[in-house]
């Protein structure tokens with residue numbers, strides 16, 4: 001595949017004469033079929049800029065008196081790469097980068113210091129300090145705003161960042177203190193709770209502060225006269241989100257196994273709260289999302305991940321394929337060490353696929369061989385949708401691109417029809433064999449039948 005060396009200038013500014021003044025320069029190797037997103041990731045990586053909070057503006061100059069050109073999508077990138085390919089001068093058309101944070105990008109494209117932007121917290125405190133409320137003496141300090149789930153802060157006059165924070169804090173408080181409440185009023189302005197036992201006097205009231213989103217605790221009668229007996233059972237405040245927050249620390253280490261059954265037993269033993277298996281399972285999902293983030297978003301990081309694999313494992317071969325609407329389709333990965341070791345192995349490749357258990361299912365494709373110690377030697381991994389002709393053909397053609405073809409090559413697989421089709425198409429000269437294990441299993445299932453008496 002064709003690749004092009006591109007010089008990157010950064011940390012500077014464009015002058016009025018369209019000259020880019022900078023003393024920082026680096027270089028990247030860009031494949032001819034590179035997408036805009038991939039280029040952006042590569043630039044962010046070499047500049048050590050976070051692609052999630054900052055945006056890069058990629059520009060170059062064609063001639064002195066011409067306006068600047070900008071690369072902002074796949075079309076403008078293809079034009080640039082063609083221009084570079086036709087030009088003999090290696091250092092021509094360096095890409096000049098300006099970095100903007102997302103907030104600035106809306107109003108101003110020039111580079112300014114991100115530190116000048118106040119945080120949401122500061123804005124909230126500012127609004128709170130400058131606020132005058134009718135019939136209310138605001139003598140509290142602005143720093144009292146509670147922006148995290150807390151059990152200590154729900155006493156009278158405490159101010160929460162928003163209603164959600166009040167709801168979550170009081171729910172956790174109720175679970176910890178073995179009581180249940182019911183909502184007697186809940187709207188944009190007010191949040192009033194009562195104990196689940198009508199005879200009990202426990203009451204809690206919070207309401208909105210002025211024209212802000214903040215909520216202030218107005219009244220709290222904290223004495224229960226209800227019986228503790230009614231607390232046992234399914235706790236309405238123990239929602240999956242709240243329990244998820246309780247247990248998220250259990251999932252910080254990937255080595256810990258904490259199953260829905262463990263959640264059920266811990267919630268019962270610690271708080272006397274009984275839970276259904278479904279709720280425990282949902283709580284686990286919520287906790288995992290809190291710790292690891294949304295699995296959908298992790299797909300966005302694949303390009304960066306593959307780029308870093310190529311940087312840290314020289315000689316690696318990675319490829320990602322997307323649908324037209326940029327959704328994930330296939331992925332292929334062969335590390336540099338695998339590729340180097342292949343020439344010392346026998347020319348036998350074993351391929352197989354298995355389903356993945358994650359949120360989005362899909363299929364994991366693998367290729368391996370045996371080294372001189374008769375140990376398994378991995379060659380490549382791939383991820384695709386299902387075991388279809390198309391996905392196997394894509395995986396095998398990537399394998400061939402990464403490893404080439406060897407004389408006397410033999411590919412071993414199970415009897416899946418798609419594999420047979422793909423091997424004949426991609427590796428025309430290779431032998432194709434079946435696993436003896438699968439063959440035996442098929443023989444048994446087709447001709448095994450019931451055990452009969454031995455014939456002589």
Ligand SMILES: [Zn+2]
Nearest residue numbers: 195200224226
């Ligand atoms: Zn009560």
